[in-house]
Amino acid sequence: MKQVVQNYKSGELALLDVPVPGCKPGGVLVRTAYSLISTGTELMKVSEAGMSMVGKARSRPDQVAKVMQSVATNGVGPTYRKVMGKLDSYTPLGYSLCGIVEQVGAGIDDVKVGDLVACAGNEHALHAELNWVPKNLYAPVPDGLAPQHAAFGTVGSIAMQGVRQGEPQLGEVALVIGLGLIGQLVAQLLTASGVRVVGVDPDPARCELAEGLGAAACGDPASAAVEAAVAELTGGHGVDQVYLAAGGASNQPVELAAKLSRDRGRVVDIGKCRLDLPWNAYYEKELDVRFSRSYGPGRYDPSYEMEGRDYPIGYVRWTERRNLACFLDLLARDRVDVEPLVSHIADFDDAVETYRSLKDGELKAVAVLFRYPEQAAESGESEPATVTVPAVRRSGGAPLPARSAKAPxxxxxxxxxxxxxxxxxxxxxxxxxxxxxxxxxxxxxxxxxxxxxxxxxxxxxxxxxxxxxxxxxxxxxxxxxxxxxxxxxxxxxxxxxxxxxxxxxxxxxxxxxxxxxxxxxxxxxxxxxxNRRFAPLLQEAGKRFGARTGPASLRYLVNAGRLQHGSWYLQQGTEGSRFAGEGGHFIDTASWLLGADPISVYAVAASGNDDLQVVLRYPDGSTATISYVTTGPSSFPKETLDLVADGKVLRLDDFVRASVYSEGTAGRKRWVSSRLPKARDKGQxxxxxxxxxxxxxxxPMPVPLESLVATTAATLAVQAGLHGGAPVTLESAR
The missing domain is CATH 3.40.50.720 (NAD(P)-binding Rossmann-like Domain)
Structure with a gap:
């Protein structure tokens, strides 16, 4: 697979061929659809890599201190070799993406293969075609949310955690300093929370963008217009919160925050800007300075991020995963709009050139997305997926020994x-x-x-x-x-x-x-x-329905219900999906009623649960639609089936009652079974x-082996169809 990497010593950027990561327990393997370039954090790293060794040292005094400690402990020679070896290695880029679950590791039961997820983490949500992501660093994408928008999930979580640290309340006024990607999202989240926002940025285009997305007023930090807007909105008292979403070496943001804050206001540092606090200004107003640590609680905690140990919601309401899910929900409900923030979408193969254009200033952007090969080819012609129905060969081996018909x-x-x-x-x-x-x-x-x-x-x-x-x-x-x-x-x-x-x-x-x-x-x-084809009630209804001459339409609603927590059916990494385990029942029943094996399968899944729509096509033009749902009420029957053909309808109500309706030259006919006095007989x-x-x-065995194989292949084709998003042809092996 391909991955964007950088050599921090030379500054070289490359799209490198690397091995596919393994799918370890406790996480999922995700095929990336879109990944987001952080035009702040990532470009800062790219720029640092292009500096001289002295420049690198000046930009990272914390790392210099570690080197000096290593020299004191290990000596100059070993430290030099260690540092040079680390610098002269490829490091990854990226930390925010959306993709499709390709493989599910052991212990994961909240997503399945084919689900769309948003992923976070500078070690797990990289600019790469495939990433292994641990459980607490991904969240299912709500139904209907576009993958290119869900790719904003991580930066949205960073903005959301910053807003939470500011503790905004309805009717307050906030100042957002820096209207880059994070600042734009902070402004929108505050507006959605009922807070009036004043934005500050030297770029007029970014100010205009923020105003178009709900900010009350925006302007250059040196202009009098910002100060006037704050005075008007706050009655001269100053803003309740300031969010520092700017970068760079200037101390202007910190000074402006003190100037425009009210008495005992809150200042939240989200970005990485200079923080030389002017003591008198902050002391006199007793300003509350807070820091926002990345995506939220759990960040940098290995037991949370790598081992999947969640924090109890009663003690930690908003973890980094809950922030991620919350931001996706806001996107899905149109409370936050990221589409206007997308300045450019680049094909992943052009990643190196895209970084160069951003670094050199040729491409001016708030947000840039990488689009991966499968997404780029989405509108083009693609090869139809196929699942082979293996041929049944009985050659070889000795026949089973004869047995006495009288023996048990x-x-x-x-x-x-x-x-x-x-x-x-x-x-x-x-x-x-x-x-x-x-x-x-x-x-x-x-x-x-x-x-x-x-x-x-x-x-x-x-x-x-x-x-x-x-x-x-x-x-x-x-x-x-x-x-x-x-x-x-x-x-x-x-x-x-x-x-x-x-x-x-x-x-x-x-x-x-x-x-x-x-x-x-x-x-x-x-x-x-x-067993369902053997159910007495369905057998009788089939006889009453009789033979047919034209294509049939069959609808099968399966109200499967939710599984209890801890059920081994949820161990999808080892035991397959729920439909893989149970779906053969319904495909076999449909095929038996239609008198043939399916030739193609089309499957669509709802996001975030196990609900499926499966459409089977048969040689004579008949179709069967199986709606397999887990979100229905338990009070509704589990299985209802309707078969329509030749002016006739067969109706099965959960193996309790069946009916057949028909029209012909003799008029209308109706057969209705009596309600069964005993428990449902599903044919076992x-x-x-x-x-x-x-x-x-x-x-002969009750069901021909060829039919068992065809039903199993069709069940497997459902998973292939969910992954590919297109009909799957069932191709018989020759």
Missing amino acids: VRLAFVGAGNYATSMLLPHLAGRDGVELSTVVTTTSLSAANAQRKFGFAQATTDLDAVLGDKSIDAVFVVTRHSSHAELTGRALLAGKAVFVEKPLALTEDDLSGVLAAVEESGNDRLQVGF EAELAAFIKAVRTGG
Whole structure:
């Protein structure tokens, strides 16, 4: 990948090819869409790098003091080599960006791949195509906020923290000295807080810009107009707060602050300006001088920034991450406007030339954005994304040995969690012709509990022993999502019929691995727990609906609801997204009702949550739209489905009631099921009965393997579509 770097010794700027950062636990890997150049902080660093060694020393006396301490401790030679080695190294630039989550590290559950996030930090939000960003240094971008505007998040947080330090109140008057990028944002935030703002800057264009964005009056620091505006707005008392957002070596801002402040006013230093406080002026007014430390509480604290340890909100209301999220919210609600601040947008490939133009004064700007390759090509033609549906090959391997139809079907369960013990095992325990042979879990007690409750003959933690037991006919894989593909492949290779809960696989490679096991072993005895097509109510409704001749339109609303805090479903880095884990149910149901496998997938996600809209297209022109939402009320039914075709409508209300409407030559017809007296039957019992029958008789599996593979590939294509922002073609392997 490419990254902007600078050699502090020589002043050289370069767009360097560097390795892609790894996605460590506790953070996310973000592909940058836009990054913002801080025309104050960054240009100061660029300018310093171009100085002589004496000039560098004069500009950074704090670093000179450290060098002298090192000389006293380690001697001249070692210190010289250490300093020269550090100076003659590439250092990064940048600290404010917006991008798309490309990979989610372990322990992250508040964003998912494809989400848009704003990122902060001079070590993590760099001018680079990819950045690893720890949890407390990113925030999800609200729905509808443009990425180029969200890229202002960090500088907005700096301005916001400065405003918070000033503690503004409704009706007060504030003076903002320096109307660069930070000063412009400070002025807007104060105006949004009900404070009247007077701005000071020697650049008339910046003064005009600030007035256009809400400042009451702006002018040159040497002009009488500023003093007159302050006197008029404050009745001659002086401003309540002064915000120093200027840089440079002049002491004028500090002196002006004292002159125009009221008695016991507040002076907040946000920028890096000279602070030789005129003692008499500050003493006589008893001015309260405050400093604003970057983005807010948490800055420079490794336990907060790197380890993700948040501060309790009851003790620290506004941390740097909360400031970041708050500023994004203000942008999304049009309380702050950054579009007028954008002076120039440069392609990332032109980064070095852009810095040179800024440094030399050819490009005069308040804010400059880098636009990264994918954004630059957004309006052009792009290659359509594809997900390959692997071909099912059954060559090789020996057929499964014949079994006696009179012998009980002996089952082993790998995993005995909530779903297995509530939705599967109750239908199998005590069933005629079924013997629960062995339960395998990773913890001894859970295996023992399942053995006691459901009557397994054995309980163990040894999976190899179970797979090697020739008396076991079928293995149920009911573990966490990330292990499904591997365990399924091992059981197939061991010659077992396999029932695996959804999802079959979380990646294309995992899916290919399962099919490689089928080909190697010749064993295709596989069923995935897509139970809804077996639901009696849906089966009956399908029969009432009858055959169709034209394309159909299907709408499936899934009110999935929120997950409880701590649920392992939230471990997206290892267990996949919620839709990856559950979405196969709904795709399989749609495909079964439409009688075909999808050929393309288009997915759109809401920002900040797991809500999805998935549109599936089928060979005959039929479409299925799955609305998977997590933000609906729990009082609303979980699943409602409508199928429309040929003048007919099938309606399913949460597996409690179904109806079919039709019109024809005989007039209007309507069939409505009776309300079920028992709990919802989503087909688990019928599905298990079909699987057991197939194992006992050696007949076909309840769902063809090709259909299971197509549904899994379509589920994977949803994630690919979210990342690419375009329809994904499902391409069959030849």
